[in-house]
Amino acid sequence: QVQLVESGGGLVQAGGSLRLSCAASGRTSSSYVMGWFRRPPGKEREFVAVISWTGGRTYYADSVKGRFTISRDNAKNTVYLQMNSLKPEDTAVYYCAAAAGIGPSRREYEYNYWGQGTQVTVSS
Secondary structure (H helix, E strand, C coil): CEEEEEECCEEEECCCCEEEEEEEEECCCCCEEEEEEEECCCCCCEEEEEECCCCCCEEECCCCCCCEEEEEECCCCEEEEEECCCCHHHCEEEEEEEEECCCCCCCHHHCCEECCCEEEEEEC
8 A cells, every 4th residue: 555645735826836745655665657637626637747667757738748847756755746837727636646567647547546635726
């Protein structure tokens, strides 16, 4: 089992920045792909970004490309999402997720473990 805890959410004005963190505990010896997803108000959860175990491969949703950066520190069992130039449409609950035994994926169903989420609200 792996437990994931997100932090760093909050209220920010449009154009501002936030950095989300996701700390993993438990069976972290395996090599997990880590992803960030989000659920905007009244909408389905959607893919945001993913990073491979080594950090050498990253992929982003078109809506955040060039503004968000995913990174990880395996020594600290933590993955980050740096969010810059935030827009009101980035308002959502952000979730991190871990997947074992696969390459970087945008598909929710391939992820084995999920955090509880952290709220990000961007005001206009």
